[in-house]
Amino acid sequence: MPLSRNTDFFGRKATLDDLRDALLPQEPANDEVGKGTNNIKSFSILGPAGIGKTQVVIEFVHLHMHCFDAVFWIHADERSKIIEDVNKITKQLGLVDEASADSDDQILTRDLFKTWLENPVRTFASTSAQSRASWLLILDHVIDPKILDEFWPAKGETGSILITSRRNTLWNAATYPSGTLQPFTPEEAVDFIGILAQRDMSEEERQCARLISDKVKGYPLALKYLTGGIVEQNISFAEFLIQDHGRSAKRRRNINPVVRFIDNEEHSFLESAFDSISHSRPLLDVLSMLDPDHIPLDILKAPSTGFRLPGYPSTEQALRSSVQQLFKYSLVVKNKIPESLLMHRIVQDAARKQMEPDYYRAVFNACVTLISSKWPFREFTWRHGTSRWDQCEELLPHVMTLRGFASKHNTRMDDLHGAFAYARLVCDCGWYCHERGKTTESDMFGSIAQKICEELKQFYPLDLVNADKNPSEQQVADALAEILHNRGVVAVEVNWRRESLEHLTRFNEMMLQELGDRPAGQDMRLALSFNELGCAYMLRDNFEKGEECFQKSISSMEKLDNFEKWQISLPLVNLGFVYWLIGRNSEALDVLLEGLSVRERKFGYNDRESFITGRFLYALGNAYASLEMFDESLQYHGRALDHYRETLGSRHHRTADTYIRIADNFLRLKDGEHALALVEKAIQIYLSSAAFTAEAARARYWKSKVLRKLGQVKGAENEEKEALKLYREARQKFQDIMPEDKRPFEELEGVDFDRLIVFWSR
Template sequence: MEQESLVQDSLPISSPFGATAGSTAGSFEIVPAIAALEITRRDPKLPCYSFGTKRKMEYFCGRQDVLQKMDECLLPSPNKLESEGGEQLQSFAICGLGGMGKTELAVEFAYTRKEYFEAIFWLGADNVQVLASNFANIAQQLGLEDGPQDLVASRDIVNGWLSKPMRKVVEPDIPENQVHWLIIFDNVDNLDVLYDYWPTTGRGSVLITSRDPLAKHNHLLENGQDLSPLTSTESETLMQHLTHVKADPPQREALAAILERLDGLPIVIDQMSSTFRDLRLSYIDFLRLYNEEGIVRLQTMQNFSATSDKVGSLVTLWSLKRLSIRTKELLWVISLLDPDEIPEETFFYKKGHIALSNYPKTLRDYLQARAELLSSSLIKHDAEQQKISLHRLTQETARAIMDEKQLFQAFQTAIQLVIEAWPFQSMREHHWIARFPKCETIFPSILRLKSRAEEFIRDGRDYALNIGLAKLLNDTGWYMYERGVPEELKTFAELSLKIGEQLQARGGDEEVLRTVRESHSYVGIACAESHESTLHMFHIQKWLDVLLERESTPGVPVLDYELGYAYNEIGVAYGFQNKVEEAAQAFLRSIEIFQGLSDYEETMLGWPTPNLGFMYWLQGKLEDAEHVFTEILDIHVAAWGVDDTTSFKTGKILYGMGNVLHDMGRFDESFNFHRRCLQQYKKTLGLRHERTGDICHRLAGHYIRQGAYKEAE
């Protein structure tokens, strides 16, 4: 609060009351602390069905009693709307052990009841960051947004529509204009992650799957069901269908004995049926192998304690031990990545050496290994989206059979593969949005590597001490910053810094030093967003100090792009502390360094020059500020045109120019610049980004001045 009052005291009389500072990772600007205005929503594109990689099973057996209960709870009907007041959110939880068939039951419901809903969305919910990204995508799928935007803003748009799902925005809110929708949150192991994504007023149906039996008693949910194992009749029907062998009277006794051991777990029946088909067995032969140790590890299944967990684990273990070494090493890597959907391009490595010596390195080897995994039902392949998915129980078992050396090599290989696939962005390209779609597909797997690295560090194992992983974490954190989730930048960069500092203590090379510098810069930028001004200054100053220690020749510091960028950021840090003069000097030094580079391009000034303009504005040097903003705007227009969609920095320049002209009393010119700024922000940031809200507030003031109260509203 003390800092905020200092900032306000320094503002010109005509500055917006309650102004605050904000970092760009590269920018300092004064913005009004006013919530974003509501934006009129578009009509949704209907019908809209998004099932991700989930496909309906060719054959679904059993669970008719549960499906009937789900129908009663989730399907819309006029009678239900009248009796419950027409606004009730309907919900249902499917609970049970991993491998019990929760997800398959939800898929069956969604596909077979599709006619009752005009919009269905399938969302993996075992990780809040992935859920945030996938939930935000609903806005694009419905046509409420044109492209990837700020995640929080997109979430609010989606929740707004779900709470009041109108087919036509301009038409009355009557039943004929209301849309019935269904959302499925799959694998909700922690219901806390759903609070920000739970519709507030109803109008639709929510189905969740969870291992936690308490999920159905949560206050968010109305109804639920614990899944029991399949009955003996259902198990028999399912296995005969999957094996393509009907049990005649002599075979029935053997089949019954097999199913008794399989305990009615659908995933186990599916895997065992695959083995049955591969070996061209009869039920009597299969039972003999089962009982007489005819297959490696098969005999261990006789020692289980009748718990479903043990059975499922052992059957999967048996399947894994049959794999070729090449296929096994591929599965080890898959077990460390996201189970729901891994882009297949992730598995192709083109740089030669890889930690796992037998990992499939050619397309032919990969396809053969994939075929072996598919034949054992260990993975699923979405040919249309070119993605791999698998059951979490399979992942857990694959990890369990690795010894320490194998786990280390598999983790290093997974890091190498993801680094190869990830579209890194250089410091000069910060705030360019072209890479977002590809990042989005790989991001869930990086989250898995991050969690595994944190676990290794806690256990004191050196598996995570990989400078490539540290660089990947930095760049992934920056991607999340670009998507409007700055708090994630801090968690990624802090882990990267921890890895880098440990490597540095062991005598790290220049790559390690460079990565540590980058981590300090990112942690500092993230602290700016959370208003931790002391930590912000500490990390940015640390970054700058290390850069200044470099020498091109004795006594001559290295002058490069990174140093110019660092001076820009230290200027932002000074601005946060209300040290306006020091900030202006830092921005001038940044400009000087950029202009002295051998590969200097005028667009490099897009970082410090607008920030310098804002400092002049704060000091009341309006003519100097106008000159600075005009100069950098001309540079941007020359590089990217008047309608720049490359970076939001053009919008920031337009915003600053509008502020300056406003304080000069040139209100019509100011209005035009602010209006252009809003248009540019819409193209690069989206309608609901914080910066868009700031400029909407400014424009509202212009309309009020003009007496255009309807436009202001």
């Protein structure tokens, strides 16, 4: 629960009764127990901002918490926030070991949570109906209901889901009940004002209170702010109305166009509070551009250099003083998480609407500076590891929120520094999303960063007046090179063949132009560019070009100052794959065994430094299988499986690749049952993401082969149909470089499916 119970909660009895009737758990009928009947209840509370949806939910939970074994609160306005909240809940339920790599796999924890919702056992010692837990899942502030599909349990005999949303409708009301929360009636509003003001009202005062309610159309949040201002100023309701009339006249005269409210607009009830926080206003404006559900105080501390928002608190003492003033006027509230704030979205909207364009840009830049000062940027080199993930995950919602405001302004000559800082932040944020397997978010951030840097280039070279206060032309070029690298690597990972070659060719050309003729020093970007370009060529089965690039990457690395052999691990393992794929298996073994030996000397036997050692083990298993040394093949593939599980997690696509290879070994040993179990695990992993359609096609192909070996002809035929469907769907993505393949399943071989897959997963 992000908020404590509201001691001023008032009314809403009919809505609370509807929620009680719709959501309180009931025992399933005896003939439904254990049959997978979908008895999950749901109810959606709809209504505009400020109507009190979240407050009703909090009150309902406190009234009926004793009826549920577990209550889960999820911030549902962004997919990234849902998946992070689910990840935390899964750990708290003990469904995954927090110390394992699986705990960092957000797709796995999503699936584990959904599985638990469908069969919510109180204890893993018993799965009987009597041990099932009753649960309530709250999805607060849903904007796009489509993103709920991947988190919604498909079936279940118990459980309730409560949704809040500003949308007028979410789904078919007959299937998914909902109710629209209405404003208070005039009499309800007057009673609510009396409770907030803690005073007995005469008939004259009640009439004034009705006028106040009419002003804000009976919205509870607006009534709370206005009444709070009246109490703070210790004035009567009549005096407030006279005062408000004067403010309206002043607005109409447009005396202060920089900070203004339009007369009778939806946010005008906040004017009194805003007028009372002059020294805290810059902080309020910064808060208006951050994620409202969790704002740690730590990210609000201004860095000692580079911060340019006039009036913003420059010391921790000044920051806490400003926060206290915002508390006083209820413009922020305390989060249950220590040292963090919550802010109502309507307050954020009101603050932003008051900003003139230049000031809006200054506040946006200030937010970028604050987040960047806390963001753990990763150096542009061979980048792997998970140590920064927790810190990035806390800041990611704020970067996602800023993205929505970035489109409000274009790159300008007088703000090159601000544009560059934002490009740098979203570039590294995109790389973090890539590390976590968030391909959509990664490509989105990469696209934003590239667009900004391309726009920045047009302003260079700078004149002497502007050169000192803005990023240099080389800094912009370096940032663009990193962006192209990142976008190319993401494209390779998900097998986007055209995009990967486009981005990585350009990255390589930039590095050749900058670094090709000068001493290498410690700059390994040229070596990086050759390695990644080699991967792009490999996606197109251009093995000759791939080999050439990997060799150049190794040569470039060897010229670096303080070079160590383990540093060429990635191009070396890629080169081993080239040799294996073109049938030079002995050479592949020599390269791979040497690379593995170097890593063992550096990091120890079976190190868990990163997943790179797993790639050597996997490739060695493939090479030994091609040489028909099947015992050695099974040994190395088994080691690769253990390594991937511990470094990447049990539901990573590379782990699934290894299941397929080991299944092949088991099939050769005539152990069809074990082969089938492994292939089915792989299929489940691949189907969790649309990025792995080709891998799923291959897995279905192998499952059909296993089922035929086991004599399960009907099952095999079904898998053949699914494999062919997925094969053609995957091949359609590569129609620019592959002709249409209309062959029936019987004419396809394993190599046909492999050609659709990234080379390191074959």
